[in-house]
Amino acid sequence: MKVVAESNVSASNAISRVSTAPSPEPLDKGKLASANNANKIASKNTRQASRPLNQQKQTPKRRAQVSNDPSPTAEAIPRACLRQKSLELNTLRQTWHHEVDSLRNTISQHTQTELSLRAEFQHLVIARQAHELAGKDPLEYELFQLNQTVWSLNRRVHKMQKLAGFAKIGTDGERGAEGVERRVVDEAVERIAKKLQLLGCGRDVVVPRIEENSDVGGLLRTVFEDIPEAKDRVGMLRNTLAKFGAGMLVRTFVLAALRDWVFATAFPDYSPRNVKLLEAYRNMILTHDGWNSLHNLEFVAYDSLIDNNDFKEVLVPRRAKELTARLSRALAPLFSDDPVAETWGDGLEVAEERRFRLTEIFETGLHLKASMVRIDQSFEFVIFPPGTSPIRERTSDIDDQGTGYADPEQNGDNWLAASIHLYKIDASSPRDGLKDALVQSRNSVKRSADERTEASLYIKKLLLPKTETVTQDDRQDWISDDEEERRSDKEYEGGKTPSVPQQPPQRRIMLPESEKQHDCPICSRRFAHPRSLQQHSKKVEL
Numbered sequence: 001m002k003v004v005a006e007s008n009v010s011a012s013n014a015i016s017r018v019s020t021a022p023s024p025e026p027l028d029k030g031k032l033a034s035a036n037n038a039n040k041i042a043s044k045n046t047r048q049a050s051r052p053l054n055q056q057k058q059t060p061k062r063r064a065q066v067s068n069d070p071s072p073t074a075e076a077i078p079r080a081c082l083r084q085k086s087l088e089l090n091t092l093r094q095t096w097h098h099e100v101d102s103l104r105n106t107i108s109q110h111t112q113t114e115l116s117l118r119a120e121f122q123h124l125v126i127a128r129q130a131h132e133l134a135g136k137d138p139l140e141y142e143l144f145q146l147n148q149t150v151w152s153l154n155r156r157v158h159k160m161q162k163l164a165g166f167a168k169i170g171t172d173g174e175r176g177a178e179g180v181e182r183r184v185v186d187e188a189v190e191r192i193a194k195k196l197q198l199l200g201c202g203r204d205v206v207v208p209r210i211e212e213n214s215d216v217g218g219l220l221r222t223v224f225e226d227i228p229e230a231k232d233r234v235g236m237l238r239n240t241l242a243k244f245g246a247g248m249l250v251r252t253f254v255l256a257a258l259r260d261w262v263f264a265t266a267f268p269d270y271s272p273r274n275v276k277l278l279e280a281y282r283n284m285i286l287t288h289d290g291w292n293s294l295h296n297l298e299f300v301a302y303d304s305l306i307d308n309n310d311f312k313e314v315l316v317p318r319r320a321k322e323l324t325a326r327l328s329r330a331l332a333p334l335f336s337d338d339p340v341a342e343t344w345g346d347g348l349e350v351a352e353e354r355r356f357r358l359t360e361i362f363e364t365g366l367h368l369k370a371s372m373v374r375i376d377q378s379f380e381f382v383i384f385p386p387g388t389s390p391i392r393e394r395t396s397d398i399d400d401q402g403t404g405y406a407d408p409e410q411n412g413d414n415w416l417a418a419s420i421h422l423y424k425i426d427a428s429s430p431r432d433g434l435k436d437a438l439v440q441s442r443n444s445v446k447r448s449a450d451e452r453t454e455a456s457l458y459i460k461k462l463l464l465p466k467t468e469t470v471t472q473d474d475r476q477d478w479i480s481d482d483e484e485e486r487r488s489d490k491e492y493e494g495g496k497t498p499s500v501p502q503q504p505p506q507r508r509i510m511l512p513e514s515e516k517q518h519d520c521p522i523c524s525r526r527f528a529h530p531r532s533l534q535q536h537s538k539k540v541e542l
Contacts, residue, residue: 182458184368184371185371188367192258195357199247199254199357205249205335206335207241208334210234215327215330216330219253219256222260223385243386244386244387246335249386252386253330254358255417257327258381262362263444265442269441270305271438291437294434294437303374311370312367316370317359320366327358372443376425377443378423378424379422379443380452384418384419390461390463413465413467414466417462421457421458422456423457425440520537
């Protein structure tokens with residue numbers, strides 16, 4: 001440190017001597033430059049001597065020189081991008097114009113093609129008409145056209161007369177007393193009885209615990225409506241089952257389902273709900289044209305709806321299938337432990353055949369109910385318990401010969417299963433002209449036995465044979481078409497004489513005389529059911 005201090009002192013003394021020395025005479029330029037350099041070196045040495053040893057040497061910083069003039073590079077970049085975008089737009093514009101011109105040419109070509117095709121089509125139509133007219137007498141063709149026109153006009157006039165003459169229909173209220181509805185009733189009841197005879201049932205029948213609010217409970221209440229207690233009805237069910245068998249019991253339940261689910265309902269119900277405009281129309285017709293015009297108009301409207309193909313081919317079959325499934329589920333507990341087993345313990349083929357029969361029965365009942373709505377009468381469908389003997393009932397109806405109506409099937413070989421009665425329709429109480437003029441779709445009534453005899457206009461009885469038509473052994477008689485085909489192939493193969501196995505005699509299904517045997521016109525084979533014959537005929541034709 002002392003050495004440094006001494007050096008500093010000597011340096012300062014030297015500087016002072018130089019600064020305080022008298023000014024010499026003017027020197028030349030070389031001597032003056034060397035003197036300045038010496039002064040700079042001395043100042044530098046002085047600063048280095050005064051700085052501490054541990055202090056680092058400071059690096060001089062360069063100051064960036066900022067120019068206010070714009071950079072040429074910053075302007076060139078946007079200009080290049082702008083030129084690039086302009087080139088791209090020009091390219092797209094040229095491409096678009098080219099595509100537009102191409103599409104215009106294509107549209108023009110298509111238009112010319114369409115015109116040529118239209119012209120060609122017109123020429124073909126003219127040629128076809130000329131070909132059709134070739135060889136025909138012009139007068140004959142003109143006569144044919146006139147006949148078609150006359151036929152269409154006659155059909156239109158007939159339809160207009162049918163719809164326009166509703167106000168001239170008789171006012172005696174006896175539309176169902178002319179015999180047409182009687183024929184419909186007779187055919188429907190006989191068809192139901194025939195289908196019931198062909199109806200099969202399950203093998204084993206047990207009487208489970210029956211719920212009062214279930215479907216089978218309601219059917220049991222309908223069959224034994226004279227018995228008020230539920231347990232007594234179940235006991236009567238067991239006695240009926242032991243005495244008459246499962247077949248008669250199932251048929252009775254089917255008739256009860258027809259009464260509760262078809263005849264006692266409002267089917268077909270086309271009456272609208274809360275339609276103020278229709279109600280205003282009806283009141284105007286009732287006030288202006290009278291009760292008969294409104295009443296007949298309602299019947300004509302219902303006739304047009306019921307005669308429609310949608311009603312016959314869609315609504316009725318669908319409703320019949322729903323009722324068949326409902327009845328199968330309701331009676332399933334009687335034949336199986338599984339409450340949803342709709343086969344009733346039978347095979348699939350037997351169950352399918354039974355569903356087919358039930359569907360036909362319900363379809364017949366629905367069509368009969370629809371026909372009963374179209375008349376100015378009320379009716380009653382009466383169910384009798386199994387084992388009821390047929391009793392001759394006098395009616396107030398007299399035929400042309402003056403003799404009372406008598407059922408030709410009254411004999412001791414049948415049970416009385418059900419009967420249908422026609423009555424005069426009762427007026428509303430209190431009197432309501434508008435309500436009486438409308439169609440009453442719920443026209444099923446319930447009367448006592450004495451009232452039925454006195455008030456019935458017509459009675460049709462449904463009789464079932466006393467002998468059990470379908471038993472446990474009869475299940476073997478339901479042979480599938482495939483089994484019949486296999487057996488027939490064995491019988492006719494190679495001219496061999498078929499061997500007849502020895503089997504004990506079995507009771508078979510009782511069929512009407514017209515349906516006992518169905519012979520094939522090609523191979524003379526016999527079938528027990530018409531459906532089997534139809535399927536066999538289709539296979540033979542193929």
